[in-house]
Amino acid sequence: MNRILCSALFCILLAACQNGCNQKAKEAEPGKKRKTLAEIDQTNPAELRELDSIPLPVIKDTTGKEEEFKDSLVFARIFQQAGNSFARAEMKRDYKALASFAPAGVLKYYGGENNYIKRLQAKDSGVAPYGKILIGPLKLLAAAKDDQGYASAWYCLTPVRSYASNNGNEVVDMFWLGGEADIKSKKVTFINVSRIDRNKLLQVMPNLSIVLDRAEAEQ
Numbered sequence: 001m002n003r004i005l006c007s008a009l010f011c012i013l014l015a016a017c018q019n020g021c022n023q024k025a026k027e028a029e030p031g032k033k034r035k036t037l038a039e040i041d042q043t044n045p046a047e048l049r050e051l052d053s054i055p056l057p058v059i060k061d062t063t064g065k066e067e068e069f070k071d072s073l074v075f076a077r078i079f080q081q082a083g084n085s086f087a088r089a090e091m092k093r094d095y096k097a098l099a100s101f102a103p104a105g106v107l108k109y110y111g112g113e114n115n116y117i118k119r120l121q122a123k124d125s126g127v128a129p130y131g132k133i134l135i136g137p138l139k140l141l142a143a144a145k146d147d148q149g150y151a152s153a154w155y156c157l158t159p160v161r162s163y164a165s166n167n168g169n170e171v172v173d174m175f176w177l178g179g180e181a182d183i184k185s186k187k188v189t190f191i192n193v194s195r196i197d198r199n200k201l202l203q204v205m206p207n208l209s210i211v212l213d214r215a216e217a218e219q
Contacts, residue, residue, distance in 0.1 A: 048161060053084040054136035068143065068151070075154040076141055079179050082188035083135035083158055090133055095120045103180070103189045105204045131170075132163040135177065140214055144207040154181045155211045157193065178208045 057076045082101070089097035095117040099107070102116060110116040138158045143151035156179040164171055175194035178201070181187065191205055193212070202209055 048134060049132075049163070051134060052132070053087065054080055054134055056080050057138075071143070071151060071154075072141055075143075075156075075181055076138055078181055078186050079138055079141070079154075079156045079158065079188060080136050082179070082181075082190075083138075083177075086190060087133040087135045087160075091129060093124055093129065101188065101190050103191060103204050106191075128164075130162045130164050130173075134161045134163075135159075139176075140211040142210045142214065144210055151183055153183055153207060155179065155205075155208050156181075157211045157215055178205060178211065180205055180208065 057073065057080060059073045059077065085097070086101050088094075089101075098120060099113050099116050107113055107116050110119055136158050138156050140157040142155055144153045144155065146152045158177050158179060160175055160177055162173040164173070175192060177190045178193040179188055179190050189205075191201065191208070193201060193208070198212065
């Protein structure tokens with residue numbers, strides 16, 4: 001089991017079985033033009049390894065575009081911003097911040113935020129942190145809609161890459177997070193979707209099925 005699961009994401013997964021600030025990406029070398037997010041080859045570990053965090057999506061001119069399209073750009077930034085914050089909190093072992101990303105059902109399962117934080121601290125005891133964690137870029141993004149066709153929340157799927165040293169060699173652990181963003185408060189919560197039964201996962205975040213279904217259809 002990789003080490004990040006010994007902290008916040010491990011506890012989120014366990015519960016299912018029974019927000020954010022922007023950090024600038026690493027500056028390019030002098031005379032070397034930094035690649036945009038669209039230019040980054042997401043399958044190339046070397047290119048991603050150069051980043052300290054994933055750049056936020058750029059919102060361009062949306063004149064004449066539908067409202068849902070405009071909202072998708074806004075929530076793409078919100079999710080990526082939260083992902084960068086979550087990654088930094090995991091690196092710093094800022095347990096208060098990590099708890100802020102836990103779904104309400106997870107906190108309830110552990111008997112409240114304080115007990116959840118104690119769980120995170122216990123899981124981290126004696127375990128070295130990763131050298132770097134990158135959450136993103138987003139893979140899928142979609143809105144859940146009410147009976148009148150209005151968005152009630154937004155959901156995403158995003159990869160997590162965690163870098164560690166093993167006997168002098170760098171290894172990369174990778175898995176996927178599902179995210180939920182409230183339409184009004186913009187609060188984001190995350191849950192590990194890589195190592196859990198779908199039915200149990202949806203007990204914690206029911207409408208995540210929107211992006212899960214789309215991901216399965218694209219395979």
